[in-house]
Amino acid sequence: MAATALDMKALNIPLPPEAKNELVIHTEEDDDRMWVPRGEGVWFRPLMYNVTQGSWVNLTRATREGVIGRHRHPAPVTGYTLDGSWGYLEHEWEARKGTFIYEPAxxxxxxxxxxxxxxxxxxxxxxxxLIMVDENGNQTGYEDVFTRIEKVKTHYQSVGLSSDVLDRIIM
Ligand SMILES: [Fe+2]
Incomplete structure (x- = not known):
C-alpha cells in the first residue's frame, strides 16, 4: 500500500549526527569547467566520491571515436548510456542510447x-x-576514489572553481 503524506511525515526521523545528507546535483546548471579533461576529446563530470566505500560516479563524455583506454577492474562498474555509441574491443556488443551495462570484477x-x-x-x-594496463596486460597506471579527487581538485583550482564544488560531492 502506498504511504500517505501523513505517514511520510511520521517517518521523518532525523538522521544520526554522523550521517551525510543526501546529494542532489542539477547538471543542467553546469558550465564547461565542471568537465575534467581525460585525454584528447574525452572529459568526465564528477558526481559523487564515496571515500568510505571507495566508489565514485561520473559522467564520461567523448566527442571523437576511437580508443579511450584499456583497464582492469578489481571491482564492478555499472554504466548507463545517455547518448552516442561505445563498446569494448574485447566484446561484440555495442552500447547505444538507453543501454545499461554491468562490468564484473x-x-x-x-x-x-x-x-x-x-x-x-x-x-x-x-x-x-581501475588499473590501467597496456596491450600486454602490464600495469601502466592506477586510479581510485582518492586519486580521482586529487585530479578533480587540481583541475577545479586551475579553472577557478570553488573547492566547495568538490567538497560537497565527497561522501
Ligand atoms: Fe571498464
Whole structure:
C-alpha cells in the first residue's frame, strides 16, 4: 500500500549526527569547467566520491571515436548510456542510447567510442579502483576514489572553481 503524506511525515526521523545528507546535483546548471579533461576529446563530470566505500560516479563524455583506454577492474562498474555509441574491443556488443551495462570484477577491456555515432555520453558508477594496463596486460597506471579527487581538485583550482564544488560531492 502506498504511504500517505501523513505517514511520510511520521517517518521523518532525523538522521544520526554522523550521517551525510543526501546529494542532489542539477547538471543542467553546469558550465564547461565542471568537465575534467581525460585525454584528447574525452572529459568526465564528477558526481559523487564515496571515500568510505571507495566508489565514485561520473559522467564520461567523448566527442571523437576511437580508443579511450584499456583497464582492469578489481571491482564492478555499472554504466548507463545517455547518448552516442561505445563498446569494448574485447566484446561484440555495442552500447547505444538507453543501454545499461554491468562490468564484473576481474574484467579487463579496452573502451572505444564506435563509429556508429562517433561520440558518447555515459553515466558510470565505479565500485572500486581501475588499473590501467597496456596491450600486454602490464600495469601502466592506477586510479581510485582518492586519486580521482586529487585530479578533480587540481583541475577545479586551475579553472577557478570553488573547492566547495568538490567538497560537497565527497561522501
Ligand atoms: Fe571498464
Amino acid at each position: 576481474g574484467e579487463t577491456h579496452t573502451l572505444i567510442v564506435t563509429p556508429t555515432e562517433g561520440h558518447m555520453l555515459t553515466l558510470f558508477h565505479n565500485f572500486g579502483p
